[in-house]
Amino acid sequence: MQKGLRGLIQLVEVWKAYPNEVIALREINLKIDRGDFVFVVGPSGAGKSTLIRLLYREDVATRGQVLVHGKNVARLRHSSIPLLRRTIGVIFQDFKLLPDRSAHDNVAFALEVTEAPRREIKRRVPAVLELVGLKDRARAFPHELSGGEQQRVAIARAIVNGPSILVADEPTGNLDPDTSWGIMNLLQTLNRNGATIIMATHAKTIVNAMKKRVVAMDHGRIIRDQAQGVYAHEVN
Amino acid sequence: MRSTSLAFGVRQSLRGLRQNALMSLASALTVALSLLVAGLFGLIIINLGHLATLAERQVEVTVFLNDSLPDQGVRAVEAQLKAMPGVTQVDFVSKDEALNRLKAVFANDKDLLAEVEQQNPLYRSFEVHTDQPEHIQPTAEAAGKLNGVVKVNYKQDLIDRLFRVTRAIRVAGLVIMVVLALAMVMIISNTIRITVFARRHEIGIMKLVGATDGFIRWPFVCEGMVLGLAGAAFAAVALWAGYSWAWGAVQRGLPFIPLLPGQPLLTGLTVLIGGSGVVVGAVGSALSLRRFLRV
Numbered sequence A: 001m002q003k004g005l006r007g008l009i010q011l012v013e014v015w016k017a018y019p020n021e022v023i024a025l026r027e028i029n030l031k032i033d034r035g036d037f038v039f040v041v042g043p044s045g046a047g048k049s050t051l052i053r054l055l056y057r058e059d060v061a062t063r064g065q066v067l068v069h070g071k072n073v074a075r076l077r078h079s080s081i082p083l084l085r086r087t088i089g090v091i092f093q094d095f096k097l098l099p100d101r102s103a104h105d106n107v108a109f110a111l112e113v114t115e116a117p118r119r120e121i122k123r124r125v126p127a128v129l130e131l132v133g134l135k136d137r138a139r140a141f142p143h144e145l146s147g148g149e150q151q152r153v154a155i156a157r158a159i160v161n162g163p164s165i166l167v168a169d170e171p172t173g174n175l176d177p178d179t180s181w182g183i184m185n186l187l188q189t190l191n192r193n194g195a196t197i198i199m200a201t202h203a204k205t206i207v208n209a210m211k212k213r214v215v216a217m218d219h220g221r222i223i224r225d226q227a228q229g230v231y232a233h234e235v236n
Numbered sequence B: 001m002r003s004t005s006l007a008f009g010v011r012q013s014l015r016g017l018r019q020n021a022l023m024s025l026a027s028a029l030t031v032a033l034s035l036l037v038a039g040l041f042g043l044i045i046i047n048l049g050h051l052a053t054l055a056e057r058q059v060e061v062t063v064f065l066n067d068s069l070p071d072q073g074v075r076a077v078e079a080q081l082k083a084m085p086g087v088t089q090v091d092f093v094s095k096d097e098a099l100n101r102l103k104a105v106f107a108n109d110k111d112l113l114a115e116v117e118q119q120n121p122l123y124r125s126f127e128v129h130t131d132q133p134e135h136i137q138p139t140a141e142a143a144g145k146l147n148g149v150v151k152v153n154y155k156q157d158l159i160d161r162l163f164r165v166t167r168a169i170r171v172a173g174l175v176i177m178v179v180l181a182l183a184m185v186m187i188i189s190n191t192i193r194i195t196v197f198a199r200r201h202e203i204g205i206m207k208l209v210g211a212t213d214g215f216i217r218w219p220f221v222c223e224g225m226v227l228g229l230a231g232a233a234f235a236a237v238a239l240w241a242g243y244s245w246a247w248g249a250v251q252r253g254l255p256f257i258p259l260l261p262g263q264p265l266l267t268g269l270t271v272l273i274g275g276s277g278v279v280v281g282a283v284g285s286a287l288s289l290r291r292f293l294r295v
């Protein structure tokens, strides 16, 4: 991951209503600084995924502003959206790897489709695979890899373009606890190297142990935003 | 576009063609058939036009002269014909010349020939050419009133009919070609849509990691163009072989029908068909992607 390139995200009075009139986000105000590590927690249907999709402009806010790198993403020209996405790496619960490509080729894919020179691809893919601890599994196909290994490939793909922001939607949701910790350690390393990380999760143990900033959501609202927080408030 | 992306596009489109082989073959064959029909129409239209032009250039008005007209009178008729508006050429046909022409046509009818040879019943005539078809009828009428003229023939009707048929076939051909073009665009667009659907996850990931629309579109457009070009190749080979055979057969069996020779006609047609295949392929695949590329 490149040092120095750091993201900044700001949501101002953001509402999101889906066409079916479900209101997924209500007056969201949120500021994330460069180098932050933020957990977004809350019950199913709270609006975590919706919030994350607004950041890389998979979806657009119904009201309010979503600023990434100081720019309102809703105002981006259509041709500029790919450029925004190159600055944000995205990781999902279900990995979203291409089954007919090796680990190496899945990672190289992200560079190929952004028209990186062949020399760059040859240099960066092995380096990133080494960083995520998969140097020896480069030739393996997704079905030959464990869940944790697949998520590492997905992370490698997300960071190979050198994005300053990494968003993760329940990245450990399909993994057992030990494997989850491996992924968390990797994310923490990336964060120490300068990446801003926003991670939606249900993993109570992980959130409680890592003592990072916690944004808790419920019914589309932010109900708590706490530095070095925990998954849920103790009820006295 | 970088050479790496060019290679990427070609590799992706080959992948798509292989995964979707049966449908790809079917749509290439549909394109081939459509282009074949269009090409056939093209050949027919071009040859009919050629025929009509040739017919037009042949004798337009034949003016027959009374046998009793003296040479001086014949020269007078010639001078008057040449002075008529629109007349470009006046050729004299003597009784012997007329007889020779008759002999060529009825070479097998010995009795008839023997009879006419004894006493030539044919008139002397002038063959009159005009610069435009519109001048034929007035010229014929005026010639009929000249002193010493027994009869006037002209082929205006035949030529008119030939032009009318050519025009009708040209219009029908154009309509059919437009319909075929739409059909080709639709079948290619459907085929590509299947590939797009099969690769929707891949497209999703491409968008996710920041591929531009142009980059995402290019392999599919490439695939469509390959389909169109493959169909065009089929059609061109079939037309080439078919026309060469038909031309030879007509030369042998119906030598009086002046078909255009294969070259440069077929080369031109092949270029046209190839171009149509590529355009139809590109348009078809671009159409099928439009919906998918909306954010």
Ligand SMILES: Nc1ncnc2c1ncn2[C@@H]1O[C@H](COP(=O)(O)OP(=O)(O)O)[C@@H](O)[C@H]1O
Pocket: A018, A019, A020, A022, A023, A024, A042, A043, A044, A045, A046, A047, A048, A049, A050, A051
């Ligand atoms: N594409 C969609 N269309 C309609 N409603 C949606 C869509 N995505 C999410 N929702 C609704 O929006 C609300 C928030 O969903 P989501 O953001 O996925 O929550 P979370 O990730 O916290 O579980 C839910 O009520 C969900 O049903």
Ligand SMILES: [Mg+2]
Pocket: A048, A049, A050, A169
């Ligand atoms: Mg979710």
